[in-house]
Amino acid sequence: MPKGTGASSAAPRNQLTPEDWIKAARNLLVSRSIDAVRVEVLAKELEVTRGSFYWHFKDRDDLLHRMLTAWRDEATEQIIYRFERRGLAPRELVRDLLTLPFRGTAAQEAASTELAIRAWARREERVRQVLDEVDAKRLSYIAQCFSALGFDIPEARARAFALYSYELSESLLSNQGTTAQKEERRACMERLLLK
Structure with a gap:
């Protein structure tokens, strides 16, 4: 043309x-x-x-x-x-992180890519190393958010792991539950993590 x-x-x-x-x-x-x-x-x-x-x-x-x-x-x-x-305050940042799996098409595409990378990592050590690096960096960042809220280091790490596991689970199980049920799960995690 x-x-x-x-x-x-x-x-x-x-x-x-x-x-x-x-x-x-x-x-x-x-x-x-x-x-x-x-x-x-x-x-x-x-x-x-x-x-x-x-x-x-x-x-x-x-x-x-x-x-x-x-x-x-x-x-x-x-x-x-x-x-x-x-520049969000730590409490708002944690709330925002909890919504990542629900951010429309972009979140679905990111989750699909991540699942494919994780499948690839099961087969190749160099990919596994990059994935481990990514997981560690994300967990460290989230733990810093909880530390800023006053949790000691072991507790901040445990809460970071719980939040990160929740995000991965919501991505993996994205077809489970209605929008209202997903919001209930998110709100429950927020209560558990921020109390």
Whole structure:
């Protein structure tokens, strides 16, 4: 379609960025499995030649490493930064963290990606190490919130683990219960964690 005739503003297929490849790889990881994330499959999905892949990546391993790094940064570093930037008081921050699993399509997509990463981590040690790093960073951040509320370190860590386990469970069991039941569970966790 010629320019100016309603053509999509997306880059032409021959001008894909590394992020386009990473996004497509992540979609395959979520919809199929890590085994499906192959150069030839991605090229077909993106409607380009396999050769264009090598403008951005050395090989499949390079793509997988960069996809995992991008997920780690998005799922941990950027989220913590956004929370910090808002400057919420610790009690409000804990309440806000409890709502993460219920934030619409973005939360569902994040949960699907995380579940796929966790499945991948059961098969590959390097992925397991990144996942362990992410879990530790998140738990540490949440524990700091509870410490700021006056809980001693062991209690802050235990409450952080409970909150984090709750978030993971709500993501895993996202189809369990009505909206009202989910809100009841969230409110119950808030009462338990903040008393």
